[in-house]
Structure formats: structure tokens, C-alpha cells
Amino acid sequence: MSTSVSLVWFRNDLRTHDHEPLLRAAKAGPLVAVYCLDPRVYARSSLGMSRIAPQRARFLVESVAALRAELRALGGDLIVRRGAPEEILPALAAEIGARALYFHREAGTEERAVEDALARTPLALHAFDGASLLHPDDLPFEMHDLPDLFTRFRTWVEKQSVRPRDVLPAPDRLRTPVFDPGELPTLEEFGFTPPTHDPRATLVFVGGSTAGRARLQHYIWDADRLRTYKETRNGMLGPDDSSRLSPWLALGCLSPREVCAEVQRYERERVRNDSTYWLFFELLWRDYFHFVSAKYGAKLFRVGGLRDLRLPWRRPDRDAAARRDFDAWCEGCTGFPLVDANMRELRATGFMSNRGRQNVASFLTKNLGIDWRFGAAWFEAQLIDYDAASNYGNWCYTAGVGNDTRAYRFFNIYKQSEDYDPHGDYVRHWLPELRGLRGARAHRPDLLTLEECRRDGVAYPEPLVDLFESARANEAAYRRAAELR
Ligand SMILES: Cc1cc2nc3c(=O)[nH]c(=O)nc-3n(C[C@H](O)[C@H](O)[C@H](O)COP(=O)(O)OP(=O)(O)OC[C@H]3O[C@@H](n4cnc5c(N)ncnc54)[C@H](O)[C@@H]3O)c2cc1C
Numbered sequence: 001m002s003t004s005v006s007l008v009w010f011r012n013d014l015r016t017h018d019h020e021p022l023l024r025a026a027k028a029g030p031l032v033a034v035y036c037l038d039p040r041v042y043a044r045s046s047l048g049m050s051r052i053a054p055q056r057a058r059f060l061v062e063s064v065a066a067l068r069a070e071l072r073a074l075g076g077d078l079i080v081r082r083g084a085p086e087e088i089l090p091a092l093a094a095e096i097g098a099r100a101l102y103f104h105r106e107a108g109t110e111e112r113a114v115e116d117a118l119a120r121t122p123l124a125l126h127a128f129d130g131a132s133l134l135h136p137d138d139l140p141f142e143m144h145d146l147p148d149l150f151t152r153f154r155t156w157v158e159k160q161s162v163r164p165r166d167v168l169p170a171p172d173r174l175r176t177p178v179f180d181p182g183e184l185p186t187l188e189e190f191g192f193t194p195p196t197h198d199p200r201a202t203l204v205f206v207g208g209s210t211a212g213r214a215r216l217q218h219y220i221w222d223a224d225r226l227r228t229y230k231e232t233r234n235g236m237l238g239p240d241d242s243s244r245l246s247p248w249l250a251l252g253c254l255s256p257r258e259v260c261a262e263v264q265r266y267e268r269e270r271v272r273n274d275s276t277y278w279l280f281f282e283l284l285w286r287d288y289f290h291f292v293s294a295k296y297g298a299k300l301f302r303v304g305g306l307r308d309l310r311l312p313w314r315r316p317d318r319d320a321a322a323r324r325d326f327d328a329w330c331e332g333c334t335g336f337p338l339v340d341a342n343m344r345e346l347r348a349t350g351f352m353s354n355r356g357r358q359n360v361a362s363f364l365t366k367n368l369g370i371d372w373r374f375g376a377a378w379f380e381a382q383l384i385d386y387d388a389a390s391n392y393g394n395w396c397y398t399a400g401v402g403n404d405t406r407a408y409r410f411f412n413i414y415k416q417s418e419d420y421d422p423h424g425d426y427v428r429h430w431l432p433e434l435r436g437l438r439g440a441r442a443h444r445p446d447l448l449t450l451e452e453c454r455r456d457g458v459a460y461p462e463p464l465v466d467l468f469e470s471a472r473a474n475e476a477a478y479r480r481a482a483e484l485r
Pocket of ligand 1: 233242243244245246247249250279282283285286287289352353354355357358361379383385386387388390391392394395398
């Protein structure tokens with residue numbers, strides 16, 4: 001086999017377009033594209049929790065299979081191997097006489113540890129940045145000077161007119177030596193049977209670039225929903241309330257640059273308004289958390305977060321009452337319909353709206369006082385759009401140990417229910433126990449008398465805590481910890 005063969009390592013960038021490592025390697029000569037299913041990433045976490053649940057595994061399996069099909073259509077293939085990339089890739093390179101390894105850098109600490117290990121092998125590394133909308137080299141500051149406030153970051157990049165780089169095309173053709181491609185990942189090897197489709201799911205997420213692009217086309221052009229994104233994005237029930245592109249962005253089936261390019265084309269061809277800007281704004285949040293992860297490394301995953309705050313969190317692995325409350329939260333049985341409906345949607349579909357995520361995360365940390373890392377770990381396993389930086393960044397932020405320097409804030413679940421589900425449609429959709437309650441009454445089953453419960457067929461758990469008392473108690477503990485710093 002020719003020594004000019006190189007390896008292209010696919011990670012959370014499961015696409016052939018806008019993929020600089022693939023394009024560069026293809027220009028350099030023949031290549032072997034590899035995906036490593038690393039058991040460490042899916043094993044139990046240090047908190048003893050599973051790291052992948054059936055929906056997330058399904059979306060991953062579909063996305064890897066779709067990538068293989070895409071590469072084959074270009075004349076290439078995707079080699080799938082099981083094990084640690086830092087062992088598999090050098091061994092594969094030795095077997096085929098490859099010296100160069102092309103790949104995208106990633107922001108997470110585990111991912112960077114693998115890159116460091118690869119740097120100690122004889123492979124010549126060609127690493128590129130392709131996970132964010134803005135290229136890190138184009139930022140008007142060094143990563144260690146990244147502002148600790150999102151607003152400052154945004155203002156800075158906007159003032160300096162930092163623009164996304166152009167979207168790169170897929171290679172025209174790939175030259176790949178004939179090679180044993182290996183078996184695609186299966187749900188069975190994760191220990192799952194294919195999850196059944198829940199008829200209440202309002203959108204079916206299918207992994208892979210083709211499905212991702214179809215979603216982009218539908219949301220922006222066919223349904224024309226970008227026009228009103230800013231007004232509808234907080235909706236929880238409608239499939240087109242927000243773009244719902246996050247699963248494809250998280251696995252890299254879509255690149256943030258191509259989403260942005262499509263938004264810009266829409267602005268030229270249809271309308272430019274607050275909504276079109278707002279989608280760009282949200283993509284900047286995504287970038288921001290990726291850069292925060294690059295700046296803070298392991299801190300993002302530690303209990304004290306970015307601020308080293310030592311709070312007296314309750315730990316489900318050490319305290320039976322905390323375990324009971326945490327399980328109730330995971331199962332969607334807290335007695336707070338807005339929280340429960342969102343948690344059941346997550347379990348059933350692998351997705352939850354941003355509004356839902358903020359509420360359930362606030363409830364877990366600011367009302368139940370449970371260590372935020374347990375919530376983040378539950379999300380990690382369940383979310384089909386799990387992205388280490390976005391997940392842990394948002395959890396830190398909501399738990400009060402991240403980039404939010406405003407005074408202690410908690411979500412008033414009752415008020416949020418009124419504002420974002422005024423007629424109770426969302427909670428009734430996910431909570432069959434409350435179907436007998438009309439309108440906003442569905443949000444307060446705790447106010448019903450026994451007689452009303454019998455009459456309306458309501459069998460619903462009592463609230464785990466008093467919303468305001470629990471928030472006050474947690475706030476007091478938070479303030480003490482902040483003063484002790
Ligand atoms: C506790 C918590 C955990 C989260 N975990 C994740 C996660 O693991 N993966 C993930 O992609 N998002 C995460 N988010 C952010 C956000 O909830 C989702 O990105 C969003 O709900 C996805 O829906 P959408 O694609 O319709 O978003 P849209 O509103 O259409 O936004 C467009 C895109 O912008 C990005 N985006 C929007 N809001 C955020 C945000 N707050 N942070 C980072 N990126 C954002 C996403 O890529 C999204 O697809 C989390 C938020 C919270 C509060």
C-alpha cells in the first residue's frame with residue numbers, strides 16, 4: 001500500500017461537507033476514514049451513572065451509518081473500530097503505512113486528553129477547528145482572555161466584525177484503499193433494543209447529514225419559521241417553535257457555519273429581522289460555551305464550577321432522601337407538572353426545549369438542592385443533542401456556579417407555566433394523569449380537593465417541596481457559601 005495514505009479521524013463531525021480535515025487529506029492523496037467507538041465515552045461516569053441512554057445511542061448509530069453511506073457515495077468508506085483512538089489509530093497507521101492523521105480538535109477535557117496522547121505517537125497530526133461558528137484564530141483575544149460574561153464576548157466579536165469563515169465543499173471524489181470496514185455500531189452493543197417511537201413525539205429526529213439538511217430546509221424555507229423564531233423559540237410543544245437543529249449540530253452532521261450561511265441566504269432572499277439575528281445569537285451562545293470549555297478545561301465538570309463555589313449540595317449517591325427526590329425528577333414525578341412533562345418528554349424522545357431545560361435544571365438545583373452534576377449526567381445520557389460544552393456550560397450557569405454573575409436566580413415554575421404554557425396544552429400532552437383538567441388548572445393539581453381529584457380522574461403526586469420555601473432555603477445556603485469564598 002502507498003505510504004502517502006493518510007488517516008482521517010471522525011469524531012463529533014459526522015459529515016463530509018465543511019470538513020477541512022477530510023478536504024485537505026483528500027487533496028493530499030488516498031485516505032482511510034476512521035470512526036472509533038470508544039467504550040470509555042459510554043461507560044459509567046464517575047458519579048456511577050450511565051452515560052448513554054437508548055435515544056442518544058439510536059441517533060449516534062444512525063449518524064455513523066449515514067456517514068459511511070456518504071463516504072461510499074464519494075468512492076471512499078468509513079472504517080469502524082472499537083477501542084481507544086490513541087491505540088487504534090497508531091496501530092492502523094502502522095498496518096497501512098500511513099504517517100499523517102487529519103482530524104478536528106474538540107473542546108472537552110476527555111477529547112483533548114486523547115489528542116495529547118496521540119501527539120505522543122509517531123503520527124504527524126493535522127488538527128483543525130471546525131466545531132464552532134467562529135474560528136478560534138479569528139477571535140479578537142487569546143482564549144485565556146475570553147470574557148467571563150457572554151454579553152461582553154458577543155459585543156466584542158460583533159464590534160470587531162468577526163465573521164464565520166466560508167463553508168467548505170465536500171471532496172469531489174475520495175481515493176481509499178480496499179480495507180476491512182468493520183461493523184457499524186449497533187444499539188445491541190450498547191445493551192439496548194431499538195427504542196419504540198412514542199406517538200406523543202412531535203418531531204422524529206433521524207441521525208445523519210441528509211436528515212439534518214432536510215430539517216434545515218424545512219425549518220428555514222418550507223415552513224418559513226425563521227421569520228418568527230424570536231417570538232416562538234420559547235415554545236415547548238410545537239415541532240417548529242425553534243429550529244431543533246441541535247442534535248445534528250452536536251454530532252456534527254451539520255456544521256454551524258452552514259446553518260449560519262443558510263440564515264444569511266434567507267436574509268438576502270426573504271427577510272432580515274430580529275428573528276434571523278436571534279438564531280445567529282443562539283449559535284454564538286453555543287460557541288461561547290465551547291470557548292469556555294477550552295478556557296476552563298476540567299473546571300467545567302467540577303462541583304464548584306467555574307467559580308469554585310462550595311455549596312452544600314445534596315448527593316443522591318450518599319443520601320437516601322436525595323436519591324428519592326432525584327429519581328422522582330428523572331422519572332417526571334415531582335408533583336410540578338411543568339417539570340414532570342419536560343422530564344417525561346426527555347426520557348421518551350431524547351429532546352427537551354430550551355425553556356424546559358432551564359426550568360428543570362433550576363428546579364433540581366435551586367429547589368431540590370441536588371448536586372448539579374447529577375442533573376448534567378442525566379442529561380448527558382438522555383439528550384440526543386448532548387454536547388459536553390453546551391451541556392455542562394448551561395448546567396454550571398443555571399446552578400449558579402458558571403458564567404452568570406447576576407444575583408441568585410431561580411425559575412418560578414408557576415409563573416413560567418403561566419407564561420409559556422398558558423392553556424396547559426403542553427403538560428396535558430405529556431401527562432395523561434392531568435388530561436381531565438381544563439386550561440391552566442392542569443398546572444396546579446396540588447390545589448384540587450380530594451373530591452375534585454376523584455371527579456376529574458387526577459392521580460398525581462404531591463409536590464416534593466414548597467416552591468418558594470425551598471428556593472429561599474437554598475438561596476440562604478448559596479449566599480453563605482459565596483460569602484465564605
Ligand atoms: C441545562 C441545559 C442543558 C443543555 N444541554 C445542551 C446540550 O447538551 N447540547 C446542546 O446543543 N444544547 C444544550 N442546551 C442548550 C439549548 O437548550 C439547546 O441547544 C436548544 O434547546 C436546542 O434546541 P434548538 O435546536 O431548537 O435551539 P434553537 O433555539 O433553534 O437554537 C439554535 C441553535 O443554537 C444553539 N443554542 C441555542 N441555545 C443554546 C444554549 N443555551 N447553549 C448552547 N447552544 C445553544 C444550539 O446549537 C441550537 O440548535 C442546554 C441548555 C440547558 C439550560
